[in-house]
Amino acid sequence: QVQLQESGPGLVKPSETLSLTCTVSPYSINSAYYWGWIRQSPGRGLEWIGSIYHSGSTYYNPSLKSRVTISIDMSKNQFSLKLSSVTAADTAVYYCARGRFTYGFSEYYFDYWGQGTLVTVSS
Amino acid sequence: DIQMTQSPSSLSASGGDRVTITCRASQDISKSLAWYQQKPGKAPKFLLFAASRLESGVPSRFSGSGSGTDYTLTISSLQPEDFATYYCQQYYTTPLTFGGGTKVEIK
Numbered sequence: 001q002v003q004l005q006e007s008g009p010g011l012v013k014p015s016e017t018l019s020l021t022c023t024v025s026p027y028s029i030n031s032a033y034y035w036g037w038i039r040q041s042p043g044r045g046l047e048w049i050g051s052i053y054h055s056g057s058t059y060y061n062p063s064l065k066s067r068v069t070i071s072i073d074m075s076k077n078q079f080s081l082k083l084s085s086v087t088a089a090d091t092a093v094y095y096c097a098r099g100r101f102t103y104g105f106s107e108y109y110f111d112y113w114g115q116g117t118l119v120t121v122s123s
Numbered sequence: 124d125i126q127m128t129q130s131p132s133s134l135s136a137s138g139g140d141r142v143t144i145t146c147r148a149s150q151d152i153s154k155s156l157a158w159y160q161q162k163p164g165k166a167p168k169f170l171l172f173a174a175s176r177l178e179s180g181v182p183s184r185f186s187g188s189g190s191g192t193d194y195t196l197t198i199s200s201l202q203p204e205d206f207a208t209y210y211c212q213q214y215y216t217t218p219l220t221f222g223g224g225t226k227v228e229i230k
Binding site for chain 2: 048061097100101102106115116
């Protein structure tokens, strides 16, 4: 059973950078899966932010691409999200999840999710 | 971006009822569709992929079908633990996109 756990500040000031880390256990992050970030808010619903492959290749939602950085730390079995220049519109529950692809399909779905962490953007 | 539209946005049903939820994509997604169940305060739980393939451990009362732009999730006999919100997600292309959700409530 793969477990994912988000961690990071629950309150971020406008214009600052939101930083979250996802710790994966007991499964190795250095495996043929994508590791993604998804957020959920009443106004936007579920929104894919971006993903990183175990090779380090990153894929971002174009709507957020200019502000997003996802990185991976194999030594800690973690991957991280940075979202810069946040506004109140970035207030949401942020989830990390494992992306699984199957033969014959272009992209992937999310089979394991963290519990989610609420991040509020407010001064 | 591919837009995913779910209908209805909510429904009321009783235990034992057969429930069908629809998800429509703004273009052909060639069965690249997953379904999730979410309960209040919890993360989405993965149910099906490739439009109709049930994830291991998911009860067989859940089933999916469809092709092209139109897909359905069916619960053959609603159980108390099935009252939740259901989401579809296309993985035909990035950006990956989700439907707006269908809330299944107790009648």
